[in-house]
Amino acid sequence: MGLLSADFGIDLGTANTVVCRGDGTVLLDEPSVMLVSLGSDGSRKPILIGHQARELTGRTPVGMTTVRPIRDGVVSDLQSAKGYIVAVIHQVTRRPWERFRPRAVCGVPAGATALERQALIESLEEGGIGRADLIPEPVAGAIGCGIDPLEPRAHMVVDVGGGTAEVTAICFGGILAASSCRIAGDEMTAALNQYLRQEHHLIVGELTAEDIKIKLRSSGNGSGPIVVEGRDVFTGKPRMQTLDPDEATLAIRPTVDGIVDALSFVLDQLPPQAVGDIMQTGVLAFGGGSLLEGFQGHLEEALGFSVGMAERPLTCVAEGAAKALSSPRVVDAFKGAPPQF
Numbered sequence: 001m002g003l004l005s006a007d008f009g010i011d012l013g014t015a016n017t018v019v020c021r022g023d024g025t026v027l028l029d030e031p032s033v034m035l036v037s038l039g040s041d042g043s044r045k046p047i048l049i050g051h052q053a054r055e056l057t058g059r060t061p062v063g064m065t066t067v068r069p070i071r072d073g074v075v076s077d078l079q080s081a082k083g084y085i086v087a088v089i090h091q092v093t094r095r096p097w098e099r100f101r102p103r104a105v106c107g108v109p110a111g112a113t114a115l116e117r118q119a120l121i122e123s124l125e126e127g128g129i130g131r132a133d134l135i136p137e138p139v140a141g142a143i144g145c146g147i148d149p150l151e152p153r154a155h156m157v158v159d160v161g162g163g164t165a166e167v168t169a170i171c172f173g174g175i176l177a178a179s180s181c182r183i184a185g186d187e188m189t190a191a192l193n194q195y196l197r198q199e200h201h202l203i204v205g206e207l208t209a210e211d212i213k214i215k216l217r218s219s220g221n222g223s224g225p226i227v228v229e230g231r232d233v234f235t236g237k238p239r240m241q242t243l244d245p246d247e248a249t250l251a252i253r254p255t256v257d258g259i260v261d262a263l264s265f266v267l268d269q270l271p272p273q274a275v276g277d278i279m280q281t282g283v284l285a286f287g288g289g290s291l292l293e294g295f296q297g298h299l300e301e302a303l304g305f306s307v308g309m310a311e312r313p314l315t316c317v318a319e320g321a322a323k324a325l326s327s328p329r330v331v332d333a334f335k336g337a338p339p340q341f
Ligand SMILES: Nc1ncnc2c1ncn2[C@@H]1O[C@H](COP(=O)(O)OP(=O)(O)OP(=O)(O)O)[C@@H](O)[C@H]1O
Pocket: 012, 013, 014, 015, 016, 017, 072, 073, 160, 161, 162, 163, 164, 165, 184, 185, 186, 189, 210, 213, 214, 215, 217, 286, 287, 288, 289, 290, 291, 292, 293, 313, 314
């Protein structure tokens, strides 16, 4: 591609957007949230994106609202998605000539339909990208972790995002089997929220529940209970509650079991030779949801396979998409709509 324009690897996730430069440098890593002003004609003008926009969720002044342009990994509304992509591209291009129709490889959920893929390409191209290629997110994540998806050996990955968990087995530039479920990080947060309400009669906001879930990682190694602030179900008054990390882990367990089922389903579809490869190398996990305390151990116990964590589970999809910019064979192999399993 041209020397003057910058090229990008993009991961437009339900929870987070990550953009990398061709050399793998992370240029943007922000929540997929946009603050818009509402015109009287129904138009929506983007004002802010990312962390700053997310902070305003639930506290926007009249005439403004926050939107999440991506749902379950796909474009939820074309107009918002275009506005969002324009703002993202603007943020990652410092010099005006870099904005001259850059090329991008963007991750797309392996289970996305042809229509959803088309909407994403349209949003990217109308958002200012000169040429957009899509590759399945699990494949991009694998590449970001150093796996060569063209090699004649089977690899299995599980990507646990905010909205969806995707399990995919790849080999020799193709997909052997895949399964996608709408149980992922956000569902874990919801399970914890419900548990606090039912067992401790405590109401907490979604952001608080997510904080507790993330804190489990540091407090899961016997460093004591977590103090939770919320509102009492019966009296409506604020109150503190201590929560044992093991208790919280157990509350989230059923959602993790949904992901185990998706993994078992994919393993059952694989020919023995491919299973042999995966037994040797193990299953690779990435996506923010895989950071849950005890996730890796629970999967290993349930499946009997070793499970490895990506070094950078939140950015490896965008990093892999960026690597694919310089690998036309990989883009060609995976750019078509994958078979539906
Ligand atoms: N330390 C942690 N422990 C548990 N969960 C975590 C942790 N860090 C992040 N998460 C969760 O990871 C999820 C976001 O992950 P990620 O950024 O990979 O999603 P995404 O790619 O935007 O979503 P999707 O792939 O579904 O479109 C959120 O649900 C968040 O709560």
